[in-house]
Amino acid sequence: MAYKPQFGPGSSTIAENRRKQMDPSKKLEKVRDISDEDIVLIMGHKAPGAAYPTMHPPLAEQQEPDCPIRKMVVPIEGAKHGDRIRFIQFADSMYNAPCQPYQRSYVAAYRYRGVDPGTLSGRQIVECRERDLEKLAKELVATELFDPARTGVRGSTVHGHSLRLDEDGMMFDMMQRRILDKKSGVVKYVKNQNSEPLDKEVKVGKPMDEKWLKAHTTIFHSLVGVPFRSDQEYIDYVQRVHSLRTKYGFCPEE
Amino acid sequence: MTDAKYPQVRIVTERLLNPDTVERVMNLIVATGGVRRVILNGPRIPGVVTVGPAKGSPNPHAMRKPIKIGEQKVLLEVHVGTIVLELESRDFIPAIKEACENGFTRFSFYIQEGRYMKTEPSLVDYAKYGPDADKNIIGLSEPGKSGPIILQGTK
Numbered sequence: 001m002a003y004k005p006q007f008g009p010g011s012s013t014i015a016e017n018r019r020k021q022m023d024p025s026k027k028l029e030k031v032r033d034i035s036d037e038d039i040v041l042i043m044g045h046k047a048p049g050a051a052y053p054t055m056h057p058p059l060a061e062q063q064e065p066d067c068p069i070r071k072m073v074v075p076i077e078g079a080k081h082g083d084r085i086r087f088i089q090f091a092d093s094m095y096n097a098p099c100q101p102y103q104r105s106y107v108a109a110y111r112y113r114g115v116d117p118g119t120l121s122g123r124q125i126v127e128c129r130e131r132d133l134e135k136l137a138k139e140l141v142a143t144e145l146f147d148p149a150r151t152g153v154r155g156s157t158v159h160g161h162s163l164r165l166d167e168d169g170m171m172f173d174m175m176q177r178r179i180l181d182k183k184s185g186v187v188k189y190v191k192n193q194n195s196e197p198l199d200k201e202v203k204v205g206k207p208m209d210e211k212w213l214k215a216h217t218t219i220f221h222s223l224v225g226v227p228f229r230s231d232q233e234y235i236d237y238v239q240r241v242h243s244l245r246t247k248y249g250f251c252p253e254e
Numbered sequence: 255m256t257d258a259k260y261p262q263v264r265i266v267t268e269r270l271l272n273p274d275t276v277e278r279v280m281n282l283i284v285a286t287g288g289v290r291r292v293i294l295n296g297p298r299i300p301g302v303v304t305v306g307p308a309k310g311s312p313n314p315h316a317m318r319k320p321i322k323i324g325e326q327k328v329l330l331e332v333h334v335g336t337i338v339l340e341l342e343s344r345d346f347i348p349a350i351k352e353a354c355e356n357g358f359t360r361f362s363f364y365i366q367e368g369r370y371m372k373t374e375p376s377l378v379d380y381a382k383y384g385p386d387a388d389k390n391i392i393g394l395s396e397p398g399k400s401g402p403i404i405l406q407g408t409k
Binding site for chain 2: 155156157159163164165166167172174175176179194195196197
């Protein structure tokens with residue numbers, strides 16, 4: 001019987017949203033438009049339109065050793081061209097942000113090839129060859145995985161995940177890379193993810209409303225969202241994992 | 255250092271506060287006349303970028319700006335989320351609560367009484383300040399930073 005991934009336990013909307021985001025057969029809902037130029041500006045690895053710097057010659061030009069694995073694995077476009085490896089990093093507020101650091105790593109691992117996702121405390125990084133990174137970063141920012149107010153693209157100084165929100169509903173950012181335009185209600189990036197000022201503001205749309213966030217979030221929160229304790233199936237699963245790994249620590253003979 | 259005979263209160267808000275809200279609320283609180291010492295606490299906002307490729311460049315931030323409390327100018331270096339007060343007596347707590355109710359109109363807050371300032375210097379304080387430190391400021395400000403600010407003419 002072919003393996004069919006279940007993606008995760010749970011009967012709450014949170015669990016359902018997690019499964020939906022992780023499942024590559026389900027299309028992520030597109031929420032906003034963002035141009036190729038804008039995503040390059042936000043990431044700040046190179047000037048928009050500039051050629052991709054390389055770290056090795058294209059694979060077609062270099063002598064590859066006779067290796068069965070290399071013949072089996074089809075390289076991604078960036079690897080074929082010898083692109084540099086670059087990153088995009090997100091910080092997500094625990095106040096009903098649509099995606100969360102651990103969830104993001106699962107999403108990246110299930111949905112994309114040739115990526116190196118990594119979760120740290122309150123932030124998540126995806127590393128990839130540059131031209132492939134631009135494509136996936138665009139998808140991560142333009143779809144339901146992103147909210148202009150509760151999610152931040154931050155290369156460093158990421159503090160904000162577990163803090164209270166600002167008065168205008170934005171997540172705390174020590175470097176204030178993005179600001180909420182009070183007149184238009186649109187969030188715009190004024191610095192790239194490395195806190196370098198941008199020559200041109202990058203608009204990423206209006207913050208989503210509370211109702212949408214609550215319906216699309218993937219984090220449990222007992223005060224502003226769905227409490228973890230309300231999802232008995234999830235609790236049972238976590239307790240089962242905890243129980244089994246503890247018993248395994250004692251090396252049971254059965 | 256603090257003396258146990260003075261009561262302390264902590265005001266925690268639902269949201270991190272904009273500088274103009276801090277200014278409005280602090281002026282209402284200071285006007286009660288019973289405040290001995292204040293700590294405005296919250297995540298720090300550095301004046302320059304501290305890490306990454308932009309390290310050392312200025313960090314323009316709307317929440318890092320000077321406010322006026324009474325007649326005294328105070329540069330906010332944190333995004334205020336908690337206000338800790340030491341009061342002359344417990345009689346001022348209702349007035350402080352009323353000031354907060356008038357000041358915070360768009361979101362909730364709570365006010366607690368307890369011990370929130372240092373009572374004894376720690377080993378770290380000894381390392382930072384040395385043996386002859388001014389005990390009134392231990393736990394309130396960092397050496398090498400701007401230091402405590404005295405609000406004149408509040409009584």
